[in-house]
Amino acid sequence: MRRILLTGGAGFIGSAVARHIINTTDDALCVLDKLTYAGNLDSLAEVSQSPRYCFEQVDICDRAEVARVMDSFRPDCLMHLAAESHVDRSIDSPDAFIETNINGTYCLLEAARRYFQSLTPTDRASFRFHHVSTDEVYGSLDDGDGYFHETTPYAPSSPYSASKAASDHLVRAWHRTYGLPTLITNCSNNYGPYHFPEKLIPLIILNAVDGKELPVYGDGRNVRDWLYVEDHARALYLVATTGRVGETYNIGGTAERANIDVVRQICRILDTLQPRPDGTSYEEQIRFVADRPGHDLRYAIDATKIRRELGWTPLETFESGIRKTVEWYLSNREGWCRRVLDGTYNRERLGVRSNDLAT
Numbered sequence: 001m002r003r004i005l006l007t008g009g010a011g012f013i014g015s016a017v018a019r020h021i022i023n024t025t026d027d028a029l030c031v032l033d034k035l036t037y038a039g040n041l042d043s044l045a046e047v048s049q050s051p052r053y054c055f056e057q058v059d060i061c062d063r064a065e066v067a068r069v070m071d072s073f074r075p076d077c078l079m080h081l082a083a084e085s086h087v088d089r090s091i092d093s094p095d096a097f098i099e100t101n102i103n104g105t106y107c108l109l110e111a112a113r114r115y116f117q118s119l120t121p122t123d124r125a126s127f128r129f130h131h132v133s134t135d136e137v138y139g140s141l142d143d144g145d146g147y148f149h150e151t152t153p154y155a156p157s158s159p160y161s162a163s164k165a166a167s168d169h170l171v172r173a174w175h176r177t178y179g180l181p182t183l184i185t186n187c188s189n190n191y192g193p194y195h196f197p198e199k200l201i202p203l204i205i206l207n208a209v210d211g212k213e214l215p216v217y218g219d220g221r222n223v224r225d226w227l228y229v230e231d232h233a234r235a236l237y238l239v240a241t242t243g244r245v246g247e248t249y250n251i252g253g254t255a256e257r258a259n260i261d262v263v264r265q266i267c268r269i270l271d272t273l274q275p276r277p278d279g280t281s282y283e284e285q286i287r288f289v290a291d292r293p294g295h296d297l298r299y300a301i302d303a304t305k306i307r308r309e310l311g312w313t314p315l316e317t318f319e320s321g322i323r324k325t326v327e328w329y330l331s332n333r334e335g336w337c338r339r340v341l342d343g344t345y346n347r348e349r350l351g352v353r354s355n356d357l358a359t
Contacts (some may be wrong), residue, residue: 002027002241005075007060007084007108009033012131012195015043016233017079018135022047025237030073032066033082034059040345041337043194060104061218066111077128078112079240080105083164085134086198090160091293101163102170105131109174116180129182130240131171135225135250136161137186138294143223148186149303150248157294181245185236188252192229192321193328197340200259201322204266205329206337208282209274214267218291220260223298227253228321231314238310249310255318260286263320269326 004021008014009031021029023046033039035057047053050105054073058065060082070078082104084090084097112129119127138148139155154164168184175182195202235251243249257265265321267282276282316324329337339345 002076003030003074004028004240005030005070005073005078007032007078007080007121008039009055010035010039010041010044011081011085012038012043012192012199013190013229013232013236014081015040015193015194016229017236018053019043020049020067020230020233020237022050022053026052028052030054030056030069030075032056032058032060032069034243036084037346038085038196040194040196040336040340042339049340050062060108061099063107063111066108067114070111070115074200076123076126077130077240078108079130079132079236080108081132082108083132083167085160087136087158087160088198088292090158090163094159094163097159097163101160102166105167105170109180113174113178113180124176124181128240128243128245129171129180130172130236130243131182131184132166132236133164133168133186134161135186135188135252135299136296136300137165137168138299141300142297143298145298147300148250148298149302150186150250150305157296161305175246183239183243183245185239186248186250187235188225188234188299190227190229190232192325193332195229195325196334197337201262201266201325202329202337204263205326206333206341207271208285209302209333210287211329213287214263214282214285215287216260216263217289217295219288220263221258222295223256223258223300224262225252225300226255226257226262226318226321227251228314228316228324231316234315235306235310235312238312239306242310244309249306250301250303251306251312252303253314253316253318253320253321254301254303255314256300257300257318263271265322266305266326269323273326273332278285285322 010033
């Protein structure tokens, strides 16, 4: 049984990792999360009663609190997912991205280094620091330009991607300089249940059924490689537990789609599952809006390395995954979605701090 400390575990991807660990392994899990607007304990409700689960409301920039949790929980593996991640927010207000993604990762690395040095040689041999990053650090591909590989030079375009690139470099430096046993993963765009509604897919689903406009940047031709979040969670756990120390693994869904095609596919699914009262398609609600500054044209991941070395492949196609996602949002519109949209989840997070892990 491993003991895994998961930062950002109340977020979209982090909560999927938490559910995967508690539901499919015997590992003990401690979720560490600051509970910003994107952290939602509702997303962890399914696993929160497990005797192998505990929660700590801690900011990764608070090195003393991180050290306290590490010393008390004694993890074998630290999976670092805590990050500010919304590109539009990073353009409007980059400060939080610099603070969390760069300074926060630095604080976490230093806490991990101190903890690692305190371990016995046997325990050091099994400890891992897994840093979860994004394909956006590689910049933009033109049509026909191939794919991002683990050795693709970094060329970030937004404050968000630049802050994640910086954190990647810090992790590599701490491995090379201090010998901290690190791994890095760079993933493509995730989608699936429990995704905060500011992101494209949940925004389109919820706007559509609420009769609102469906905003699409520019001409909608920007291309992303889509990865179902539960497939990503499996990959992250596999890398953290069996990946080679010092290595980087790209994780992608091999499901490139233009944004406008994603929106239209969601509309077609909704046309079947929940038709509009007037009988017309939800595509009537699509509106093209001014493009995002510095909007990257295309992202595309080559996931050959993780498939070859670790045997991971996605279980969901985009067609199966997007239908499951639409069905989940329709089924949870009056529960999880409504609590997010009206702010109930956010008000209830106040005063949350920690709970003990049963032994």
